[in-house]
Amino acid sequence: AQSVAQPEDQVNVAEGNPLTVKCTYSVSGNPYLFWYVQYPNRGLQFLLKYITGDNLVKGSYGFEAEFNKSQTSFHLKKPSALVSDSALYFCAAASYGNNRLAFGKGNQVVVIP
Amino acid sequence: GAGVSQSPRYKVTKRGQDVALRCDPISGHVSLYWYRQALGQGPEFLTYFNYEAQQDKSGLPNDRFSAERPEGSISTLTIQRTEQRDSAMYRCASSGLADNEQFFGPGTRLTVL
Numbered sequence: 001a002q003s004v005a006q007p008e009d010q011v012n013v014a015e016g017n018p019l020t021v022k023c024t025y026s027v028s029g030n031p032y033l034f035w036y037v038q039y040p041n042r043g044l045q046f047l048l049k050y051i052t053g054d055n056l057v058k059g060s061y062g063f064e065a066e067f068n069k070s071q072t073s074f075h076l077k078k079p080s081a082l083v084s085d086s087a088l089y090f091c092a093a094a095s096y097g098n099n100r101l102a103f104g105k106g107n108q109v110v111v112i113p
Numbered sequence: 114g115a116g117v118s119q120s121p122r123y124k125v126t127k128r129g130q131d132v133a134l135r136c137d138p139i140s141g142h143v144s145l146y147w148y149r150q151a152l153g154q155g156p157e158f159l160t161y162f163n164y165e166a167q168q169d170k171s172g173l174p175n176d177r178f179s180a181e182r183p184e185g186s187i188s189t190l191t192i193q194r195t196e197q198r199d200s201a202m203y204r205c206a207s208s209g210l211a212d213n214e215q216f217f218g219p220g221t222r223l224t225v226l
Contacts, residue, residue, distance in 0.1 A: 043219045045217075046216065100169060
């Protein structure tokens with residue numbers, strides 16, 4: 001069975017500081033990994049994905065994530081947070097070749113001006 | 114271009130009534146997915162289609178839930194004899210055949226009284 005853990009409920013960070021949102025996963029075989037962001041009253045928006053290749057993937061709005069196979073992690077990062085980055089962030093995983101996504105419970109990110 | 118659309122955006126119904134939730138995927142997207150999201154949780158997989166064929170319905174919680182996509186485009190998720198525990202946000206997503214990322218609609222908020 002696939003599962004994703006996002007251990008923190010809320011991440012508070014000062015504007016301009018680095019932002020990290022943690023994610024660990026459990027899937028059979030090689031993983032497909034994703035990050036989505038949700039703004040109030042909006043649908044989930046795709047940020048980035050890891051399928052294969054470089055462990056560091058870059059996505060929209062200056063976000064990046066690093067795949068670490070030994071730690072089964074896929075943490076989301078941004079070097080300098082903006083107030084507009086305040087939102088709910090979801091990590092998701094699927095087994096290679098499987099379209100069924102398993103989501104974490106989400107992390108609320110609050111960027112303090 | 115137009116994204117995934119869902120209707121209605123909000124649905125309030127009485128226990129025991131049937132409801133039908135509609136999803137209109139991105140034009141040309143082959144795959145269509147349904148998820149359910151409880152408050153404070155991540156989306157949970159229900160079922161998905163490639164074209165008109167239902168590929169995986171293992172996430173449907175019981176036989177009151179069904180989905181169809183008769184012409185390989187618009188899909189309907191039907192819940193019969195609704196119960197209060199069915200109250201949730203129901204999200205639809207679509208993807209191209211060669212894509213891994215799923216694009217989500219705004220969701221339908223279902224409230225069963």
